[in-house]
Amino acid sequence: MTTKTPRTISMRVSIIYFIISLVINSLGNVLTLVTSAKVFPSFLGSAYWTAAETNLSIAFHWNLFWTFVLIGFLVIILNALLLHKWDWGRAIGNLIFMIPFSWLIQVFYDFFNNVVKLPAGRTPGLISLYILINFFGISLIAIAISIYQRVNLVLHPNDDLMQIIRFKYLHGNAKLAMWYSYIPPTIIGIIAILITRRIAFYGIGTIFAFLFQGSITGLADKFVFPKLKHQAIDTTNSGDETIVTKDIDTDINEKNM
Numbered sequence: 014m015t016t017k018t019p020r021t022i023s024m025r026v027s028i029i030y031f032i033i034s035l036v037i038n039s040l041g042n043v044l045t046l047v048t049s050a051k052v053f054p055s056f057l058g059s060a061y062w063t064a065a066e067t068n069l070s071i072a073f074h075w076n077l078f079w080t081f082v083l084i085g086f087l088v089i090i091l092n093a094l095l096l097h098k099w100d101w102g103r104a105i106g107n108l109i110f111m112i113p114f115s116w117l118i119q120v121f122y123d124f125f126n127n128v129v130k131l132p133a134g135r136t137p138g139l140i141s142l143y144i145l146i147n148f149f150g151i152s153l154i155a156i157a158i159s160i161y162q163r164v165n166l167v168l169h170p171n172d173d174l175m176q177i178i179r180f181k182y183l184h185g186n187a188k189l190a191m192w193y194s195y196i197p198p199t200i201i202g203i204i205a206i207l208i209t210r211r212i213a214f215y216g217i218g219t220i221f222a223f224l225f226q227g228s229i230t231g232l233a234d235k236f237v238f239p240k241l242k243h244q245a246i247d248t249t250n251s252g253d254e255t256i257v258t259k260d261i262d263t264d265i266n267e268k269n270m
Contacts (some may be wrong), residue, residue: 018246034160039117041153048143052134058216065198068205088170106167147218159233191227
């Protein structure tokens with residue numbers, strides 16, 4: 014039997030937290046993109062899902078935007094299968110998330126390319142700095158995921174997948190949930206590589222994201238806005254015991270220590 018944990022914050026506060034998380038996530042993604050573009054040969058890479066979807070678009074000669082949309086729809090269907098139900102509100106929320114997120118990505122991308130104009134990384138010092146910024150960008154993505162997963166108004170389909178796995182199947186363990194949620198992009202990436210017979214957009218940043226993004230999300234739950242608890246989470250009752258928000262967050266803190 015599936016239940017939902019209660020909401021303990023107002024809609025106004027939820028929206029404020031959500032906006033903050035969107036800005037942080039967009040900035041983090043752009044930092045990985047602009048630093049990757051400034052290091053030659055390119056070895057920094059992008060976030061795990063982004064790398065897989067970009068390789069798929071190359072393999073099938075699809076427009077990148079439509080590749081992201083298609084994969085998003087497929088993940089929405091996967092999420093419904095994992096929940097054992099189709100939730101129109103959840104699916105529409107997933108799609109709504111992509112609009113301001115994509116807009117902010119473009120805003121930050123234009124800012125760093127047209128205003129800041131980062132120099133090419135041609136010295137060991139600058140390359141090292143770009144590596145650190147790339148890792149920082151991935152850490153920002155993980156922190157943003159923590160915030161808007163706790164708010165739980167609308168989520169990106171990929172993050173919703175991690176959220177469902179995390180609370181319905183893994184009792185709040187962010188690290189394991191992130192790794193399990195990487196199974197679909199791993200399959201996508203392998204298919205693309207088998208078709209193109211080359212690897213692109215994977216690098217040390219991608220490896221960093223694979224190994225540590227889930228753990229950083231778990232730590233952010235504990236240390237970034239620590240009073241913000243998980244809202245309206247789908248959980249599964251164990252016998253007659255109902256899992257409530259307080260229990261979930263206690264479990265998370267124990268599993269991520």
